[in-house]
Amino acid sequence: MSIIIITPEIDDPDIVSSSVVGLTIELTAVGETEPHSHRKAQLLYVTCGALTVEAAGGIWTVPPQCAIWLPAGVLHRAHASGRIVMANLYIEPNLAAFLGESCGILFIRPLLREVILAFASNPAFLIAEEERRARLSEVLLDELRDAPLEPLRLPMPVDRRLRRLADALLEDPTARFTIEEWGARIGASKRTLTRLFQRETGMSFGRWRQQLHVGLALQRLAGGDAVTTIALDLGYESASSFITMFRRHTGASPSRYFGEGRFGVGSPELRSRYLGG
Known part of the structure; x- marks a missing residue:
């Protein structure tokens, strides 16, 4: 499986100083990533295809227009059964502590979707534009507070x-x-x-x-x-x-x-x- 970072200007989101960093990532063909974790919490939003994530002792299926919440430090790997496009957000753990320490599926409403895509489509611009990033971050956190989060998983x-x-x-x-x-x-x-x-x-x-x-x-x-x-x-x-x-x-x-x-x-x-x- 090939991993294509469509927004390559960000090398490692964990070391970027911004509290919210976005990347657009494409997985091609069938395969899986190596088990890994991030210092920041991760919101993985699927825009095309269906993704399976193995994490926290379970298997999570993430259909299109849904996202999986992965708390900071959670070891996980992604399984692709075909082409998948994802908008990934990496968030400082303290900002989204209200989502808890458990993985879960988020149901993405239209406004939250647009904010996620704004972060993931042009991350370098948002890092440079501090005021705009701060405003979008506030909207992001407000929408995440209202997003239904449920532990939809297959326990292993x-x-x-x-x-x-x-x-x-x-x-x-x-x-x-x-x-x-x-x-x-x-x-x-x-x-x-x-x-x-x-x-x-x-x-x-x-x-x-x-x-x-x-x-x-x-x-x-x-x-x-x-x-x-x-x-x-x-x-x-x-x-x-x-x-x-x-x-x-x-x-x-x-x-x-x-x-x-x-x-x-x-x-x-x-x-x-x-x-x-």
Whole structure:
């Protein structure tokens, strides 16, 4: 995977003295970045494509027009399944402490979007124009305070046996082995796997696998793939069975999902089930 910095005048945003620094970055083809962290907090806004970020013991799917908040010092790596364009903001940690120390998905409203793009499209100009940068920074922080921030993630287990299972499903999400069959493959009983999955991820194995499928489907939907194609590729017998699962986890059918303008369109019970805590 190639990483193209479209705004190359900024070499390392962590050492730039400005409290808010923006970069526009393009990831090409399929691949992933090396695990890394930043001194500053990072707001990673996807303008084209769908990005997956592994951070804080979980996997986060970031569809177009959404952003992921990465607190300062959080080790992370980005996975691209195709061309992705991002507007990245690097923010001094004390300025956005109100967003907390946990990663989360931000739902970007129009005004916040324009401010993010203003920072990312011409960073050198804003560094030189201190008064304009200060005004935009105030608007940015005001909008971030009002932006919905929710822990939409797929928790990853730590136990080596569960991690083998999780990695195998990430490699081949169509695998339809039962938990007993997985146990035989990785050397653990059904009871042990059930207990460990609940303890380490906060959910059952079946729910975890479905949540994985939702995240993968988001990537495919963002790329314009048909629902039927996605359903069959993920191992579902029909599009209707996949749509039922998707609606149960997100509160909306795939065809309505992106049209809602944000995640979390369902009832509080559904939102709690999928978004967790």
